[in-house]
Amino acid sequence: MSKYVGQRVKRTEDPRLIKGLAHYVDDVRLPDTLHVAFVRSIYAHAKINGIDITEAVKAPGVVAVYTGKDIATKVGPVPCAAALPGLKVPDYRVLAQDKVLFVGHPIAAVVATDRYLARDAVDLIAVDYEELPAVVDVEASAKGGPVIHEQFGNNIAYTLTSGEGDIDEAMNSADHIIKQRMVHQRLAPIAMEGRGVLARYFPGEEELTLWSSTQIPHLMRTQVALMIGLGEHKLRVITPEVGGGFGSKLNVYAEEALLGWISIQLGKPVKWIESRRENMQATIHGRAQIGTVEVGCKNDGTLTGLRYNVFADLGAYHQLLTPAIPTLTGLMLSGAYRIPAIQMNVTGVFTNKMSTDAYRGAGRPEATYVVERAMDIVAAELKMDPVAVRRKNFPAANEFPFHTATGLDYDSGDYEAALARALEISGYATLREDQTKARAEGKIIGIGMSSYVEICALGPSQAMPAGGWESATVRIEPTGKVTVMTGASPHGQGQETSFAQIAADELGVDLHDVTVIHGDTAIVQYGIGTFGSRATAVGGTAVLIAIQKLKEKAAKIAAHVLQGETATLSFEDGRYSLPAGAPASDTGSSDPVVPVAEAPAGALPEPETEGRKSLTIQEIALIAHIAKELPPDTEPGLSVTYFFEPKNFTFPFGTHICVVEIDKETGETKFLRYVAVDDCGKVINPLLVDGQIHGGIVQSIGQALYEEVVYDEQGQLVTGELMDYAIPRASQLPWFELDRTETPTPVNPLGVKGVGEAGTIGATPAIVNAIVDALSPYGVKHLDMPVRPENVWRLING
Amino acid sequence: MKQAISINVNGDDHQAEVEPRLLLVHYLRDLLGLTGTHIGCETSICGACTILLDGQAVKSCTMFAVQANGANITTIEGLANNGTLHPMQEGFWEKHGLQCGYCTPGMIIAATQLIDRNPNPSREEIRHGLEGNLCRCTGYQHIVEAVEFAAKKTAATK
Numbered sequence: 001m002s003k004y005v006g007q008r009v010k011r012t013e014d015p016r017l018i019k020g021l022a023h024y025v026d027d028v029r030l031p032d033t034l035h036v037a038f039v040r041s042i043y044a045h046a047k048i049n050g051i052d053i054t055e056a057v058k059a060p061g062v063v064a065v066y067t068g069k070d071i072a073t074k075v076g077p078v079p080c081a082a083a084l085p086g087l088k089v090p091d092y093r094v095l096a097q098d099k100v101l102f103v104g105h106p107i108a109a110v111v112a113t114d115r116y117l118a119r120d121a122v123d124l125i126a127v128d129y130e131e132l133p134a135v136v137d138v139e140a141s142a143k144g145g146p147v148i149h150e151q152f153g154n155n156i157a158y159t160l161t162s163g164e165g166d167i168d169e170a171m172n173s174a175d176h177i178i179k180q181r182m183v184h185q186r187l188a189p190i191a192m193e194g195r196g197v198l199a200r201y202f203p204g205e206e207e208l209t210l211w212s213s214t215q216i217p218h219l220m221r222t223q224v225a226l227m228i229g230l231g232e233h234k235l236r237v238i239t240p241e242v243g244g245g246f247g248s249k250l251n252v253y254a255e256e257a258l259l260g261w262i263s264i265q266l267g268k269p270v271k272w273i274e275s276r277r278e279n280m281q282a283t284i285h286g287r288a289q290i291g292t293v294e295v296g297c298k299n300d301g302t303l304t305g306l307r308y309n310v311f312a313d314l315g316a317y318h319q320l321l322t323p324a325i326p327t328l329t330g331l332m333l334s335g336a337y338r339i340p341a342i343q344m345n346v347t348g349v350f351t352n353k354m355s356t357d358a359y360r361g362a363g364r365p366e367a368t369y370v371v372e373r374a375m376d377i378v379a380a381e382l383k384m385d386p387v388a389v390r391r392k393n394f395p396a397a398n399e400f401p402f403h404t405a406t407g408l409d410y411d412s413g414d415y416e417a418a419l420a421r422a423l424e425i426s427g428y429a430t431l432r433e434d435q436t437k438a439r440a441e442g443k444i445i446g447i448g449m450s451s452y453v454e455i456c457a458l459g460p461s462q463a464m465p466a467g468g469w470e471s472a473t474v475r476i477e478p479t480g481k482v483t484v485m486t487g488a489s490p491h492g493q494g495q496e497t498s499f500a501q502i503a504a505d506e507l508g509v510d511l512h513d514v515t516v517i518h519g520d521t522a523i524v525q526y527g528i529g530t531f532g533s534r535a536t537a538v539g540g541t542a543v544l545i546a547i548q549k550l551k552e553k554a555a556k557i558a559a560h561v562l563q564g565e566t567a568t569l570s571f572e573d574g575r576y577s578l579p580a581g582a583p584a585s586d587t588g589s590s591d592p593v594v595p596v597a598e599a600p601a602g603a604l605p606e607p608e609t610e611g612r613k614s615l616t617i618q619e620i621a622l623i624a625h626i627a628k629e630l631p632p633d634t635e636p637g638l639s640v641t642y643f644f645e646p647k648n649f650t651f652p653f654g655t656h657i658c659v660v661e662i663d664k665e666t667g668e669t670k671f672l673r674y675v676a677v678d679d680c681g682k683v684i685n686p687l688l689v690d691g692q693i694h695g696g697i698v699q700s701i702g703q704a705l706y707e708e709v710v711y712d713e714q715g716q717l718v719t720g721e722l723m724d725y726a727i728p729r730a731s732q733l734p735w736f737e738l739d740r741t742e743t744p745t746p747v748n749p750l751g752v753k754g755v756g757e758a759g760t761i762g763a764t765p766a767i768v769n770a771i772v773d774a775l776s777p778y779g780v781k782h783l784d785m786p787v788r789p790e791n792v793w794r795l796i797n798g
Numbered sequence: 799m800k801q802a803i804s805i806n807v808n809g810d811d812h813q814a815e816v817e818p819r820l821l822l823v824h825y826l827r828d829l830l831g832l833t834g835t836h837i838g839c840e841t842s843i844c845g846a847c848t849i850l851l852d853g854q855a856v857k858s859c860t861m862f863a864v865q866a867n868g869a870n871i872t873t874i875e876g877l878a879n880n881g882t883l884h885p886m887q888e889g890f891w892e893k894h895g896l897q898c899g900y901c902t903p904g905m906i907i908a909a910t911q912l913i914d915r916n917p918n919p920s921r922e923e924i925r926h927g928l929e930g931n932l933c934r935c936t937g938y939q940h941i942v943e944a945v946e947f948a949a950k951k952t953a954a955t956k
Binding site (some may be wrong): 011015021024152242691694697729730 | 850
């Protein structure tokens, strides 16, 4: 019955996007809209002795100016949903109170009739700052020095130890212990569309509508309602087109609550569209860990244990999940390997910077990088091929579910299969021969690999701060058109297509008879959102099961109308049929149902049911709505809502192999090959999966080679624009050679594992491993990211 | 003091009195309601705001509306011909050259100029030709394939 699932189906959402007719937040236009611009801190750490708004309130077009005092008792703090033992949670007000704690910290909001006038008035506000010493270095900040939140006494937000097995015994039993300090630099997610909010309060109805570029409309609605003291049922959140998220919009931000509150104060629509500079300063960053890994191994390469001591740079405040991100690192420190004992000791540290939080991969890229770099360091120490060390420690395909010393049970896997395929496609043996020849010719060539595992389909509710399920409503309308409503709110992934593929196949209807609705809390039942590579595995499964339940009812109606038995009806290509040879429901016509177009105006077409041996599910929808021929005690209508709760995470995996050449003259890294073999379980749409892999790898390349959020020693943001923060361009990238193995997960009936973050998790260590391999003749054993040409050039020529 | 401008956009003449500091992209979006042209960086790095101005791809976020006085502009909304997609739009759809779609209008406009100038570009030439446009979703490979599709289709219909 797979007409669509598994096919490279073109996206149904694309026409509006390629014609320029889609609506992102700033494209939503309401009459009389006022515009908001922010005064933001120019210091990383300062006391505010006063704010003079006298000139600003008199400026042309200015309607209102709000400062911290105005909202102090009116708008609740920015929420943190992470619960960790002993976690210190500072009070994060939507406008700074008496202190500012990072560059970009909002201090005042100016509301004006025009966005230019709002921006003009920002410059008329004088803030009297008293600068304080900035806390920038995460390791120094953990040890002492100036304290950011005085009430806590120091800058340590929490410490946590995780893992299983006797780590000391594991290290004692090792023949070798390798130890390496690694830096996971701070990154900016850079969705091409920044954040934006449009808020409209209806004073008569006492209802507020918020349009926001978010990944989590329902969670945001709950949180913002609590923050501004509005009944949740009086708040509607609409997520229009979202121009990328990558985790940066998996959050509840100060501006979202503040804009809602301002609209209530003024009784008019208010809009704020984030500038790129604001996006760099005040949208969450990612990664920012500095840690030391120790790995114990036997002479033959067998791993005995892994310890990772890490400082996590949390920034000045907790956003929604800030302190929880390093815990995901701890979960994935077993990588694709059998490691009997694992321990992570994390120290979460406050600094005078923007909060870190979930950026594509969210804690797992750090784990994969630690493990996969360590595997290469082990290989170098033992003078083994990196492939051999990995193979030595893979669990076999028949050992799943596989329990790790991080406390997880990997669902399914065949790590050898993906590795073998990557070796075959890349021609690994030949690559090594070519490398030897090239080195003899004086070229600097490196081969790097990474065999990753990721944790996806987040996840069971027990493991999530606000529920890990996802919801779907599937409704067949009287005319037979299918409406699917998903609580997963996409931002580029293409779920309008992939969920329609699932629905169309399961219902046996045309893909274009299905529409997928998302991102409007007034229409769509509660949902969790799109993040953690969860939308298809959890949300897609909800769609599938909702349809299965809907079909149970449809079958009963079909049996009743056709005068057959539910159990003997067949369902194929969207049609319920009596068994061959059975008499028709009655004598008479076997004409199909009158099409809608021929029905009298204003009347629903009467379904012609006499003499029929079969009925389509779309015809049954009409029968269910007209409700004259229903079995006894059957509810009219044909609609099912289902909330799917997964029993476990899923664990996609794969092997990436790349070949790089270093330019001796410039130190630049150039890709010669990039091979990626990924296993994300069953694939709904290979075209979309390829796109996810491509995009993920390129964000990895960005981390490995180009990207870093830089704060100077005063806490000033040096990389404040895209002029200074380098995301990859088309000309810097290789042609990706993709393939897949397919190991379905038993966790959901679709067999889907998830793919949104695979590239970002799997690729970074492969790239750095290749560069280190290239430079090994120069004695290089490790390099921190981003691997800048300047550093490489110095190593070669130093 | 406001200045009078006259600009032809997608075949229609428009007159307006605008502040000299009004950015061209805001003129298109806010005054004409052509919101298909996006703003991604305000510093001419990302190319989301790319339009055709007298046949040249320019970044409308770093140009004033008054500088476009007398010009003929094509935005993404004006690219399709009587409802028929431009081959470049078709290519992006066929080859999955977009995900979130935010960079797409600028990317498509820049790519049409690319194949106007070089009707049979190599993959390397396509990648070089799109250096002024950033995409954070696709990793560009499907965009390169989209441009190849459009170049072939354009050549076949000439």
